[in-house]
Amino acid sequence: MNLYSEHYLSKKTERFVNKIWCLDNSFGESLIENKLVLPNGCFNLAIVSGNAIEVHTSKNKYLMNEGIYFCSQMTNKVLVNIEPKTKVTIIQFHAWTLAFFPKYDLSDFTDSILKIDFTELPFQIQIQNTIEDLLDTINQYFEALSDSNSDQNLVEKICELIKIHDEEISVAEIGKLLNLSQRLLQIKFKTATGLTIKNYIQILKFRKSVDQMINMDVSKMNLTEIALYNKYFDQSHFIKKFKDVTKTTPKMFNPDLYFLSQKR
Template sequence: MDLYSEYYVSKKCERFVNKIWHLDNSIGDTTIKNKLVLPNGCFNLAIVSGISIEVHTSKKKYVMDNGFYFCSQMTNTVLVNIQPRTKVTIVQFHAWTISMFPSYDLSNFTDSIIQVNRKDLPFKDIIKPTLHNNTSALLDCMNSYFEELFFLNPNKNLIEKICEIIQLHNEEINVSEIGETLNFSQRLLQIKFKSATGLTIKKYIKILKLRKSIDQMVNYNPKGLNLTNIALYNKYFDQSHFIKDFKDVTKISPKMFNPDLYFLSKKR
């Protein structure tokens, strides 16, 4: 059984949900220690089954036993320890998804995790935390809910438009240019975006850009790519700028990066 596995939702649901992934130590007899997760500009709903998972963010340590947990945007590498007979199922939401629920103000909610009650979640028939969770049932639940949300919201809201513009420009755009495109003031854009995500637009762009660079290091012939090439390809000012951003998030230099220590996205 693979410790890390990924599952994908329907095309319409994918507008809101990036993917579903598992961290599965349900048949293990020992704790899986010191695994790392990189920030990626997404929110996560974690469904913990079994004993517990221990998560260290830049702010504090969280011990998560059976239940549902909402994980904020992370700005630094997260350390994870998974107890034996424990399974974590994670629904990964795009940065704009939570803005579909405007009653939530996440301005000061980063690098944090809160437990949530199952009854307070908007999804019908979401699976209960058990070691034998049915992934197909969870996929059906997510597809059903978010496909309906897709049809109820044919027009993109401001946060989704901001993220779309950033993606279309391959993270090579600033707040002023986004404001001109959307005909909004920079100040209003920043307030709206931070309230919906907890991040500034600049920080969000920085996270996406660095994550893309790291994925490139891992997936695209890493032996043939030096740091200068990676920095230039991803439009960093120079190698030093890339190394600085890398250290800010991971607390290590790129040359010390060991992919085997991380839970990294599979290459689609």
């Protein structure tokens, strides 16, 4: 059985949920240690069954025993140790999804993890749900949410503009397109995501550069080409931003140490 796997949802649900991914050491007899996860601009809801998973963010160390955990936006790499007989199933929400639940203020919540009670969730899941049951539950809930919310909320509109412009758009330009003040945009976005709009754009650019690197022959890659393709000023700027997140250089980056998205 593969330690890492990805599972995809219906087209309607993918408006809110990027994917479900699993770290499965449930049949393992040894600790899986020092694996790394990179930020990607999404929130994660982690369902831990079995023993425990230990997660080190840039702010704290978390021992996540059996239960359900809400993981904020991450701005740096995260180190993961998975105990034997442990499985973690992770629902990955887009940056704008939580904005559909306006009672949550996440403006001061990044690089952090919070244990929650399953009764706090708007959909009913159990720790021992199979992946098939989980996919059915998530599809049913978010398809209905999509049907009842045909219009994009403000955060979704901001993210859509960022995507359309390939991460090359300023807050001022977004404000003009949406006919709203920069201050209002920043407050709404940070409340919903914990990130500034600029932080979010930087994370997306970083992940695009990593995805490009891992699909190339590392021995032949040209850092200048990668930097310019991903709209960094130059190679030095790219290396600096890369080190900010990974604490290593692009040349020293070892994808085998990371849980990285599979190419769909």
